[in-house]
Amino acid sequence: MIKYLFVLILLYLSQAKRIKQTYLIRSLRDWHYISKFGAETGEVFYSLTFRFKNVEENDERTIPIQYELFLDEEWPNAIEKAECDRSNVARRKETIQVPVNSEFEFKGSLTAKVRAHLWYFAFSDCEKILRNSFPVESKVKLDVELHITNVGGTEFTLEQFGILQIIGIIALIDVIMLIYNGNQILEKQRKYEEFSLPLFLLVITLLLETFSYCFLTIHLWIYSENGAGSLLLQVLSVIFQVASQFSLTMILVMLSWGWQINFSKFDNFELFIPISILVGFFQIIIVGVSFIDYDAYYKDHQYEGWVGWLAALIYIGEFVYFMNGLVDTYNKQNTKIQQFILLLGLYGGVYFISFPVLQTVNLFTARYVRYKVMEIGTMLFRTSAILLLTRLFTSKKSIFAQISIENKSFLDRNKDE
Template sequence: MQVWRFVVFTSFLLSGFAEGKVVKDTRWMAPDKRFVYLSKFAFKIGNGSFKYRIKLGTHTNSPALEKNVTLPLLIFLDNHWIEVDRLPACERSKKVMTTRQVIVQKDNEWSPWVTGVLHQSIRPHVWYFAFSDCQELLGPTSGPFPVMFESVMLQEDGSQFSYELLGTRFAAAMQALSYIVMMLVFLKRELELMRTQPLHPIIQVLNVAILSSAAGSLLNMTHLFFYAHNGTGLTLCDVLSEVLSMLSQMLVTTILLLIALGYTLRTGDLAKVRVGSAPALPVVATVCVGHLVLVAIGNHMADDSRFKFHSNEGAIGWTIVCIRIALYAIFLVACSNTYLASPASRLQAFLRTYTIASSLYFLAFPLLFIVTSIFAPYLRHKIMSNGVWLVQIASLSWLATLFLIPKSQYFSVSSLGHGLLPSFRSWVRGFSKSLE
């Protein structure tokens, strides 16, 4: 009965609920640069429609209009946008594909809606919308002033999801389902293992990583469900989904680094595991927290910016790539040191295999990030989100195989395969000692 309820609930989430995207935001127009980017939308093949309205925000720098002013809503095609973005502000209209006239109201009320239809015949296209006052019809101002806008976009079939988001609800549901199945399979194996010995703390950390991935996928599915309903989704669910996904990745990274540094291989005392002269876990934990902060900031700092098509695009993404490469360098040095300090041939054989497999994980995000940028903007979100999911589920499965199968190579050379294992409480005490 529970399975049947889950299937019904999932089918409801995937059903054709009234899809919609509404963008409400504010841009700031500089007095010497009377051009502001508003938003973008990717239309699939066919006739896509849009409507916009604009008003001046209330601010000390806002121009005081004595009468209504008609200004252009500029619409650019993705083929030209990179070139447009490099041109001086008031020369960008030379590359415009089409325009609509917006009547800005003198009383700071919303302008009448302006509408239009954009046609795609060969492939999907991203259309960029901007607002311009290069003739300074709004009058002089002493500083930047707010321009508020509201837009509604509609695909030909009635969907208001931008092309890069089409199909993401189904993908999110499948990702969540895969993590839930993984949790159930591993839980069964852990219960069998607990009959003979307590769970090692490193297995418990792996459990938290799997749980974080599952919770993040469920929150993402919830966000997309509400997004289809109200056009904006649930911001809290969206942010938490990204943070939990990154937390899972950071926990996997922590596990890989600790093992490379010799934890469970050469020592079971976490306080003795060090990066150079510094205790290992605080160093790794600091990097992880930095990752999470970057994701939380980057997820909505430029949510509808002109360059962003997935959550890690832009400067935030490049920063994460640099951090991952730095962590990979630390990992390689740690593996080398542990290898040289390990006389046992079985342990050295394991470390060789472990280094190769872990390298794939460390390099996956940087490579995926770079490869994704090669593709058309409207494909990047799907490639990035599905790529991260595949890498994460593969790494979690691999680690679970190492930790939960007594016949695994790691199990035979580590403290997991020996009698007395530390409790999670003692593991926490080891962390506390490493901070001293």
């Protein structure tokens, strides 16, 4: 499972707006989708490079390949048609003569005057000229490389505009919370000779998330310059993101089942081992399915379609388990603790329900903003949940400070002060 996930991650991370696809000639269909691009208002430049592989050195032929460009307005109609009828609704189509023994680069531009658009790139071989140019048993391949630069020369697609700055701000907020929570741990240790394990685990969660966002920010900055980014930084960002989500989920689940209320030590932690394994498995599934068919024409973000609803179902399942624990703990406690449980349910619900809510909201948004809604939305909700938990754990007037069996009593603290 881990090996499969890692392969999916590498396949996804190799995709930027320098798209490279390789096709075995004998396996070609009549029509092939290459990629899509969100173009801002103005002029956008692109280049298509074709090259044949595993061909004879003395082959001096040129072979015609038709590339096609579709505008988002016509795309739904095009995809409903038979493959060889789609060119009838293409906004632009052109036949390129590609030499067998050398690569050929075709350069073009797109201009949007009224509003931003999504453009879809494809090529076709409906006359079967390409397939009939080589023996059936041959291993000739066709490399197709697409490079697009947006208005102003940036490598970002329309969906990614502004996301670098937003992620940078969220990362800065995480750093501030990390410093604040770390200081709270040291202050409690010095003043009350206490070690707050919930706060410590929250700091670990913040640290993992901060690393994830910092790696992602640097990668996006490099991406904006070369259209490819850094594979290493992307892999590290994903790994730390999965670890952060797992940590936050386990904190909420353990609290919901009475940790720090009915028990504080990990003497009974073996009870949480099965659920921790299950949560870890689900987090890997959520990340893994997001890489399936990442650049498919029907996906405006990595959780588009059935993979997003599967991930939403997993989050809802975790939320149901979380709420079940809260109800069980709630029924066994007094009024003061019940107030804390209600707050925890509210704060935890922000985290668990945010993904299904965003997935639903995206049903009603324009295609070129869905990426931002999902990516920025999940980051903001996750950061908000951590911020709310920070307030819950650190505020001297919070209910948690009064009921946690790991701390001194609230009255004793007041006496010390």
